[in-house]
Amino acid sequence: MKKMMIALLSLLFLISACQPVDLNAPAPVYNTGIDPDSWVTIPAGPFLHGQFDEAASIDYDYEMMVTDVTNAQYAEFLNAALADGTIKIAGNEVAAYYAGDEFNGGRHEESIEAGDYILIPLDDEALRLDYSGETFSAKEDWANHPMTMVSWFGAKAYCEYYGWRLPSELEWEKAARGEDNRPYPWGDTLARNNANYLSSRDPFEDMSTFGSRTTPVGFYNGNTYDGYQTLDSASPYGLYDMAGNVWQWTGDVYELQHYRYMRGGSKNVYDNNLRIWVRNNATPTFVSPAVGFRCARQENGG
Amino acid sequence: MRWLSERFRFLFRSTKGLILTAIALVSLISALFGMLSGPMAEWGIKDVIVRALHMNLVEAEREGRLIILYHSIAMIVIAIETYMIVDLLKVKDNLKVMINSTITIGYLAVILGGLPFAYWGHSWPLHGLYIAGLALIFFAGCTLIYAIWPWREEFKVTDNEYAHTRKGYSLERIAFFAMAAATLISALFGAVPGSYYGNGFETFLAENVVREPVKTVLDLSVIGHLHIMLALIAIACALIICRWMDFKGILHKLAMPLMIVGSLVLAMGTWLVVPFETAAHIVIYGGSTLAMLGALLLVIFSWRKLIRIGLAEKGIKKGNFFQGVAALCRDPLKFGVTWQMVFMNFTVSGVGIFVAVKLDEIFRVWQYMDERSILTGHWHILATLTATILLMYYADFAGLIGKARQWFGWILIIFSDLAFGAVTVYEMRRLIVAEAVQQPLINTTTLLGDIGLGAVLLILAVIMVWRLLDLFKKKGRWRKEADEKLEIFEEVTK
Numbered sequence: 001m002k003k004m005m006i007a008l009l010s011l012l013f014l015i016s017a018c019q020p021v022d023l024n025a026p027a028p029v030y031n032t033g034i035d036p037d038s039w040v041t042i043p044a045g046p047f048l049h050g051q052f053d054e055a056a057s058i059d060y061d062y063e064m065m066v067t068d069v070t071n072a073q074y075a076e077f078l079n080a081a082l083a084d085g086t087i088k089i090a091g092n093e094v095a096a097y098y099a100g101d102e103f104n105g106g107r108h109e110e111s112i113e114a115g116d117y118i119l120i121p122l123d124d125e126a127l128r129l130d131y132s133g134e135t136f137s138a139k140e141d142w143a144n145h146p147m148t149m150v151s152w153f154g155a156k157a158y159c160e161y162y163g164w165r166l167p168s169e170l171e172w173e174k175a176a177r178g179e180d181n182r183p184y185p186w187g188d189t190l191a192r193n194n195a196n197y198l199s200s201r202d203p204f205e206d207m208s209t210f211g212s213r214t215t216p217v218g219f220y221n222g223n224t225y226d227g228y229q230t231l232d233s234a235s236p237y238g239l240y241d242m243a244g245n246v247w248q249w250t251g252d253v254y255e256l257q258h259y260r261y262m263r264g265g266s267k268n269v270y271d272n273n274l275r276i277w278v279r280n281n282a283t284p285t286f287v288s289p290a291v292g293f294r295c296a297r298q299e300n301g302g
Numbered sequence: 303m304r305w306l307s308e309r310f311r312f313l314f315r316s317t318k319g320l321i322l323t324a325i326a327l328v329s330l331i332s333a334l335f336g337m338l339s340g341p342m343a344e345w346g347i348k349d350v351i352v353r354a355l356h357m358n359l360v361e362a363e364r365e366g367r368l369i370i371l372y373h374s375i376a377m378i379v380i381a382i383e384t385y386m387i388v389d390l391l392k393v394k395d396n397l398k399v400m401i402n403s404t405i406t407i408g409y410l411a412v413i414l415g416g417l418p419f420a421y422w423g424h425s426w427p428l429h430g431l432y433i434a435g436l437a438l439i440f441f442a443g444c445t446l447i448y449a450i451w452p453w454r455e456e457f458k459v460t461d462n463e464y465a466h467t468r469k470g471y472s473l474e475r476i477a478f479f480a481m482a483a484a485t486l487i488s489a490l491f492g493a494v495p496g497s498y499y500g501n502g503f504e505t506f507l508a509e510n511v512v513r514e515p516v517k518t519v520l521d522l523s524v525i526g527h528l529h530i531m532l533a534l535i536a537i538a539c540a541l542i543i544c545r546w547m548d549f550k551g552i553l554h555k556l557a558m559p560l561m562i563v564g565s566l567v568l569a570m571g572t573w574l575v576v577p578f579e580t581a582a583h584i585v586i587y588g589g590s591t592l593a594m595l596g597a598l599l600l601v602i603f604s605w606r607k608l609i610r611i612g613l614a615e616k617g618i619k620k621g622n623f624f625q626g627v628a629a630l631c632r633d634p635l636k637f638g639v640t641w642q643m644v645f646m647n648f649t650v651s652g653v654g655i656f657v658a659v660k661l662d663e664i665f666r667v668w669q670y671m672d673e674r675s676i677l678t679g680h681w682h683i684l685a686t687l688t689a690t691i692l693l694m695y696y697a698d699f700a701g702l703i704g705k706a707r708q709w710f711g712w713i714l715i716i717f718s719d720l721a722f723g724a725v726t727v728y729e730m731r732r733l734i735v736a737e738a739v740q741q742p743l744i745n746t747t748t749l750l751g752d753i754g755l756g757a758v759l760l761i762l763a764v765i766m767v768w769r770l771l772d773l774f775k776k777k778g779r780w781r782k783e784a785d786e787k788l789e790i791f792e793e794v795t796k
Binding site for chain 1: 340343504513516579580667668737741744745
């Protein structure tokens, strides 16, 4: 009997490990009141960079999007870019041309040749967009959530389509931190209702089934949503979601490596990864339900 | 007063007492600080502990805190292995006292200085105490290699069953010596960057820089240091088990040269990481293969011996397969130490080799965070697995017999392996499940891992409580153990 019980329990564990995840499980819909089309100016000047507060400076003013690019915004871009031929459908993915990187023969470096590269996959259930065969639209309930399942090429293509660009790591860091040495965009400590991270217990999360999901952009702004009180977690310059929710692609291409860097932590990582200086990276074709982006621009169009 | 001094003498002057004290301290430290990360943080226990103990956790200092915590735990484990080595090998009494006292004061200084410095705000005198403790442990190591110096007349082997040179010098002792010497040199590879701290060198966790294409000399030095120290702790553990199992015969003669050359080549490979990072890996593979072959021969010897003894006890001359397995598993502690070495191949060595071979093809295509998960799981399993082997040895000489021995041994084997297996699946999860649908797998592996580790900590706590209660008895086990040596199989020398 005992052996039977042990066998049954083991089987139960194994079955529970294999149970399907409903990626389309209903999600609450909230208007956060933060406009994803808004930008803020980050002034030129010195700031403290990295974990050990190295002195750094950016000698020009630049603007960054207040929030991550949303599914609705990205769908709009895809439709426009598809219509004018900037991007194309190639099999089960949306692709666009990239001019390639200089190859320096670094250890583990892989060559990124000129050619067409994936922007987003079309056959991945985690994508929060629908494609009718002609047009893209954001899935119901997910329009104001950050665009995910987007490669570095996809993020870059979006920004450049509108004459903008991805922020450099330094630009991203200054925008998140301001001029002091805070570890989080809003200050020194992290509470569960500051940001969306692993087991942060936000209304979109259910760790017993689908796990952590994205929250709408600008969600942590001090508003209360069906009784869930958030803290206003904007950065010193007023950017939201600079810690948690989704990793954000940055634009730097470094010598001796093909990896592209992401900042900010995500819904799928522990709190210590939300510290401003923590970096993640991946090949530029990598897509994930926990990776998104936002754009930067300068007045002169740079 | 006499009550106290007698117990103090046992806990801080006898080998078995010193080991008990060290295990109790490392258990307390692991239990307390383990509550500050992983699922414990997820469940909110970290917040409670931090508030209750008034900890001061500055976010920018997390990596430094972890480094001090790892060193505190590692120094206690090194002290435990040192107590065992000076008891298992013939060492002059005065040197034994000197080594044991130095390393004990050393690790106490490390934890009493380091942990408050790391977790309760910076007090530089405490940091000084921490450094002084590390220095004392290094000095104890220097004394150890002098004390066990294998090329002395009195340490020559007289029994041909044990591996020795033509002149009679014990190869097993040389293996201990090589391991200890390599450890001391490797310690310098951590000490040098440490001494530059704040002067161009900042703390970092090695798993955080694996994808950096350019690393500084000091970075590489730290990376080499941590890899070799963990490997040498595991090799020391294997050599200790050789003594416990009274490893001898032809396999001993084959294994000891492999252990010696393996330890030295492995160590040199990690030192070579500094000037020749790419070539160093090939040397490391060579060294670790040799050391692992040596351990394999120990496993073969040990299992054959356990089967032979088990069958003989039942009066069976030549048993069938099932009788052989029953005989092998008769004593979970003696079977467990070498079984864990075999299991290590599935959860550590095998995974490590697979990752190395498929690095560019699979693992470097993933996001860095997924690769980091493998690295962190990998060395946590190696460290904990080594600890379970030492715990089994401790349970044996602490006098665990009968059903208690069976329960302790089997719970330790089954539940620790359950945890290690679950963590292995967790860390490699991207091979079998996409990020979007990973939660059920994470939940199951986390649950199994927690059940496994929880059970191990529970039986460890039971043993510690048993030994604590024993200290209150006038004629408890402690009184007998105060003068006992560790092993019945003494090193056979002139």
